[in-house]
Each structure stands twice: as C-alpha cells, then as structure tokens.
Amino acid sequence: MAKKSKSAQAAPKAATDPYAVGPLGLFQLVDETGREVLPMPALPNGLAVRLLEAMLFQRALDQRMLNLQRQGRIGFYGTAKGQEGAVLGSGAAFEEQDWLFPALREGAIALWRGMKLDHYIAQCFGNAADPTLGRQMPCHYSDGPSRYVSLSSPIGTQISHAAGAARAAQIKGETHRIVGGWLGDGATSSNDFHSGLNFAAVWKAPVVFVCQNNQWAISVPAAAQTASETFAVKASAYGMPGLRVDGNDVLACYVATKLAADRARRGEGPTFIECLTFRLGGHSSSDDPSKYRDEDVAKVWEGRDPLLRHRSWLVERGEWDDKRQEDFLAEAGLKISEAIERVEAAAAVPVDTLFTDVWAGTPALLQDQADRLAGEEVV
Ligand SMILES: Cc1ncc(C[n+]2csc(CCOP(=O)(O)OP(=O)(O)O)c2C)c(N)n1
Ligand SMILES: [Mg+2]
Numbered sequence: 001m002a003k004k005s006k007s008a009q010a011a012p013k014a015a016t017d018p019y020a021v022g023p024l025g026l027f028q029l030v031d032e033t034g035r036e037v038l039p040m041p042a043l044p045n046g047l048a049v050r051l052l053e054a055m056l057f058q059r060a061l062d063q064r065m066l067n068l069q070r071q072g073r074i075g076f077y078g079t080a081k082g083q084e085g086a087v088l089g090s091g092a093a094f095e096e097q098d099w100l101f102p103a104l105r106e107g108a109i110a111l112w113r114g115m116k117l118d119h120y121i122a123q124c125f126g127n128a129a130d131p132t133l134g135r136q137m138p139c140h141y142s143d144g145p146s147r148y149v150s151l152s153s154p155i156g157t158q159i160s161h162a163a164g165a166a167r168a169a170q171i172k173g174e175t176h177r178i179v180g181g182w183l184g185d186g187a188t189s190s191n192d193f194h195s196g197l198n199f200a201a202v203w204k205a206p207v208v209f210v211c212q213n214n215q216w217a218i219s220v221p222a223a224a225q226t227a228s229e230t231f232a233v234k235a236s237a238y239g240m241p242g243l244r245v246d247g248n249d250v251l252a253c254y255v256a257t258k259l260a261a262d263r264a265r266r267g268e269g270p271t272f273i274e275c276l277t278f279r280l281g282g283h284s285s286s287d288d289p290s291k292y293r294d295e296d297v298a299k300v301w302e303g304r305d306p307l308l309r310h311r312s313w314l315v316e317r318g319e320w321d322d323k324r325q326e327d328f329l330a331e332a333g334l335k336i337s338e339a340i341e342r343v344e345a346a347a348a349v350p351v352d353t354l355f356t357d358v359w360a361g362t363p364a365l366l367q368d369q370a371d372r373l374a375g376e377e378v379v
Helices: 006-015 047-070 084-091 107-112 117-125 157-171 191-203 234-238 250-265 295-302 306-316 322-344 351-355 364-374
Strands: 099-101 179-184 207-213 242-246 271-276
Touching: 047 084, 047 107, 047 117, 047 250, 047 306, 047 322, 084 107, 084 179, 084 207, 084 250, 084 271, 084 306, 099 157, 107 117, 117 322, 157 179, 157 191, 157 207, 191 207, 191 234, 207 250, 234 242, 234 271, 242 250, 250 271, 250 306, 351 364
Parallel strands: 099 179, 179 207, 207 271, 242 271
Antiparallel strands: none
C-alpha cells in the first residue's frame, strides 16, 4: 500500500478538531439529514441513545409544563424547544464532580445529572414539594446532589459565578473538578460576560462557557446584539479559544464540549463555545414571537430540529425505530403525569419559612415580624 503523504494524514485530524475549525467556522459531525459529514469519534457506550431519550423527554416535559402555565396551574415557564441538542450535548460532557452554572434553558441537564423529576416540577409550582421552598422564579432550578446551581434572573450573572467557582477549585487544588457556565447570545452584552471571560482567561481557570446562540434575546435579534462576525470570535480578545458548533447537532456539541472539558481538566484553561441554534418557541410563557419575527424563518429551523437529526442518525445505525420511540414517549408521558399529580397535591410552603435559612439566629426585627405574623390569620 502506498504511504500517505504527511499533509494527507494531517487533514482529517484537523477537520474533526473543533479547535482547528475555529471561531469563524462551524463544527458539525452530522448534517440535517442525519448523515455523518466527518468520521465520528468514539463515543461512550450507550450515550447516543441516552441523548435522544433525554431530548425526547425534555420536549415532552416542556410541552406539559407550558400547558400547566396556560391552565393557570404554574406562573411561568421557558421551554428549550429546538435547543435540546445544544443543551444536552454540552451538559453530557461534564462529570459528576463538576459544578454547573446554567442560564434559563438548561433544566434538562439537571435531570440528566439525576435531579428528581418531582423536584423539577415542584420548583415550578413553588410549593412544599420544592426543596428550595418556592424562593426562586419557576425554571430557576437548583439541585445540590447534581451540583447544578440556580441562575439569578439578571442576565449573564452565572458567567462570573462560573469563573469564580472555577477559580475556587483551582485555589483549593481540586484538579479533578471543572466548571460549566451557560449563557445566551443576549448575555454576551452583559458586564458579567466581560468580567467573567476576562478573569477566567487571566487565571487560566478550569471552566467551559457554552453560549447558546438561539439568535434572539427575547425580541432582539443577534444582528442587533453584536457587530462581531460570530459570538465565538469574541473569545480571542479575552485570550481563550472560541469554538463554533452546530447547536442542532447534539453529537458535535458533545464532542466539542468534551474536548474543552478535558482541556480545562488538564489545567490548560477556559474555552468559549458558541452553539448555533434556534429558539423554536417563545422566549417564555409571557412571550409571543409572532409579534416580532418572521415565522417562515422559524419554519426553516423546524426542519433542522435536533431531535429529528439525531433520530435519523440512530435509525440509520439500527439503534432506534418507530416502535421504540412510541413506547418511550408513552412511558415518558405517564411518568410526567404521575409526577405532576404527586407534586400538585403538596401543600403550600409554610409561611413561617419566610424567616428561616438566611440567618444563623433570628435578628430581633425579623423575630418581631415573625411573632406578628404568627398572631395573624394568613390567607
Ligand atoms: C440584566 C437584565 N436585563 C434584562 C433582563 C430581561 N431579560 C430576561 S431574558 C432576556 C434575554 C436573554 O437573551 P439570551 O441571553 O439570548 O438568552 P435566551 O433567552 O435567548 O436563551 C432579557 C433581556 C434580565 N433578566 N436581566
Ligand atoms: Mg438568545
């Protein structure tokens, strides 16, 4: 057999390396029809099927939660519809000991890491079944065991939280631990974006930032958010690599994030990843996107659905079929219904918890308020 030239040997490696594709390209492994466009790197056993199941589950759960909001049973909800590939592909690349700082649409990662479905649903009801006692807006999930930390509503704050937690792991010598921080395209205009990325790079902190560029920040299009050619290219100015990945290709998102995570764990510093995707639904249950965007464009992106793409890839390999999907969705629907029923039956959060968990002892002013409240009939 003829010996390959050096450049012929080097080319495929460069092509399958998202770091080589860089911040102006687009790293993709599977195209919209489910065909592999690059040689697929080895994946952990069973991961690809688990990812499809998790995406299908989240799509079903999001729809049910949105229905609850429409029925007046919960106050607010934000779906990840259309972004499940970017969410789960990136989230699956982290390990149990890592700390995650999500934005609004990453709840599926908490479930992936073991958050109980009842707790996820209860967080949105904010009743006594919610371990965080209704102290956060719906969709601001916190789950201690999975090291999934609630976002704060002000946009971008989790970026500096993630950088800080990564710095803390570094100072403590916890070399096995890295941090993930998620943000949207809109959050790249926040102050925290600058301070978070700047100090993460200065400290060479072990953190991976994942920006879900869903092309909208409520009604503000990406073109009005930045004059940069891409969001990923901004990373260069901070002194860290910027990757740009097809966010509707769940396996590309996984592979790119895993490489960035491995790099961080080796002590080589942060990476910023832009996942190019599209928000198929409204910003939240309080939004109607037909008021500000061309729904024909949304239709085009419906054809690029990350669930359909990954499903086609698995079907082609004989790892999935219609029957399996039907059975999976039937079971998922039942699980969700049962969990909603259990959670909704829980009592309201006891009103005296207003005074607990913040102070080691109760300050006199609060004690006075607590006493007065105890003497009143609370409706
Ligand atoms: C500091 C601040 N300004 C404004 C808002 C209102 N707000 C909530 S979400 C959002 C848009 C976020 O867009 P993006 O970062 O792209 O995330 P996406 O919702 O698209 O996932 C805005 C402006 C806020 N929460 N915080
Ligand atoms: Mg956005």
